Amino acid sequence: MLSLRAPPRTLSASPWRRRGRLDGFAAPRCVSAAPPATTLETATARSAGVSFPILVNGCTGKMGVSVAEAATSRGLHLVPVSFSSRENLDKTIQVGDTDVEIYGPSAREDVLSSVIDEYPDVVVVDYTAPDSVNSNAELYCKLGVPFVMGTTGGDQQLLYKSVQDSENYALISPQMGKQVVAFLAAMETIAEQFPGAFSGYRLEVLESHQAGKLDTSGTAKAVIACFEKLGAVFDMERMVKIRDPEQQLYMVGVPEEHIEGHAFHLYHLTSPDDSVSFEFQHNVCGRSIYAEGSVDAAVFLYKKVQSMDPKRIYNMIDVLQEGDMR
Ligand SMILES: NC(=O)c1ccc[n+]([C@@H]2O[C@H](COP(=O)([O-])OP(=O)(O)OC[C@H]3O[C@@H](n4cnc5c(N)ncnc54)[C@H](O)[C@@H]3O)[C@@H](O)[C@H]2O)c1
Numbered sequence: 206m207l208s209l210r211a212p213p214r215t216l217s218a219s220p221w222r223r224r225g226r227l228d229g230f231a232a233p234r235c236v237s238a239a240p241p242a243t244t245l246e247t248a249t250a251r252s253a254g255v256s257f258p259i260l261v262n263g264c265t266g267k268m269g270v271s272v273a274e275a276a277t278s279r280g281l282h283l284v285p286v287s288f289s290s291r292e293n294l295d296k297t298i299q300v301g302d303t304d305v306e307i308y309g310p311s312a313r314e315d316v317l318s319s320v321i322d323e324y325p326d327v328v329v330v331d332y333t334a335p336d337s338v339n340s341n342a343e344l345y346c347k348l349g350v351p352f353v354m355g356t357t358g359g360d361q362q363l364l365y366k367s368v369q370d371s372e373n374y375a376l377i378s379p380q381m382g383k384q385v386v387a388f389l390a391a392m393e394t395i396a397e398q399f400p401g402a403f404s405g406y407r408l409e410v411l412e413s414h415q416a417g418k419l420d421t422s423g424t425a426k427a428v429i430a431c432f433e434k435l436g437a438v439f440d441m442e443r444m445v446k447i448r449d450p451e452q453q454l455y456m457v458g459v460p461e462e463h464i465e466g467h468a469f470h471l472y473h474l475t476s477p478d479d480s481v482s483f484e485f486q487h488n489v490c491g492r493s494i495y496a497e498g499s500v501d502a503a504v505f506l507y508k509k510v511q512s513m514d515p516k517r518i519y520n521m522i523d524v525l526q527e528g529d530m531r
């Protein structure tokens with residue numbers, strides 16, 4: 206059996222270790238690719254009168270490409286521009302029939318300003334990197350372009366402050382998958398209604414993502430905040446983060462074809478006297494649920510901007526509550 210490089214005390218006390226292989230992490234029957242959008246779906250997006258320009262920032266990355274593809278399948282107009290953290294990339298990325306031109310950091314303000322002149326109702330969707338969250342948000346706010354921030358990490362407090370101060374429109378969420386958003390909404394509801402119900406319970410958390418993921422799961426952080434409101438005790442330092450493909454394959458049980466793109470989460474709660482335990486899991490293979498959710502988010506935000514809704518800052522629970530997720 207593979208041993209984890211995670212803090213040993215957490216694991217020796219945990220059900221994951223006792224089971225050997227993480228059979229709690231029952232892998233879903235994963236599909237390899239996003240289902241093709243049907244003609245009906247495309248027609249629905251158009252007939253609902255929600256065709257607008259969308260700029261996906263981070264088209265050099267995996268989520269960026271998936272969102273750009275989902276947006277075009279849903280009948281949105283993909284702006285043929287995206288950005289990179291690197292200068293002189295001199296690159297175009299093909300998404301369907303569109304050649305998306307990639308610009309470096311020094312050009313981004315001028316290029317984005319020109320895009321806004323050409324497409325005044327453009328919505329930006331950001332899937333870049335944790336250390337770009339705040340600088341990108343600052344730019345969107347400075348230019349007054351509404352944005353969906355799918356990128357996790359960065360300074361979240363500062364992110365909200367930038368949007369509030371600029372009175373820009375933004376939708377910010379570490380999780381775009383409809384069913385996981387519903388789970389998060391349920392967690393927020395019970396935390397609000399029954400604060401302290403899990404008082405003194407010990408919480409253990411394991412998250413496994415593709416090796417390239419730079420930050421700790423933003424979704425896990427949001428779920429943990431709810432367990433903490435419920436009274437559970439958790440030390441962030443003890444989060445078990447798995448990025449090693451071999452461990453993912455043999456211990457977590459991630460299907461081989463999804464080692465490059467998965468998000469498995471397990472939360473285990475134990476009562477102070479060890480007599481009661483709870484376990485919650487959400488295991489996602491691939492990226493299609495996030496890509497579809499991101500397009501839902503962009504459509505939702507576009508409609509809020511058009512109606513000059515006074516709220517201005519939203520999350521995915523707002524989208525779900527308004528029945529706007531597919
Ligand atoms: N909200 C969600 O549901 C959700 C789902 C999946 C991933 N994510 C988050 O999205 C982010 C991206 O994930 P990914 O799997 O696509 O990563 P990735 O590494 O495949 O892609 C990120 C891309 O952004 C580029 N980049 C970095 N800084 C940039 C900048 N300043 N401007 C433009 N491009 C820049 C990188 O070069 C890279 O090509 C991560 O933070 C991840 O946690 C969120």
Ligand SMILES: O=C(O)C1=N[C@H](C(=O)O)CCC1
Pocket residue numbers: 357379380381414415418421422423424425467468
């Ligand atoms: O693949 C990623 O990276 C993911 N990031 C989000 C997070 O940090 O919670 C959502 C799940 C996938």
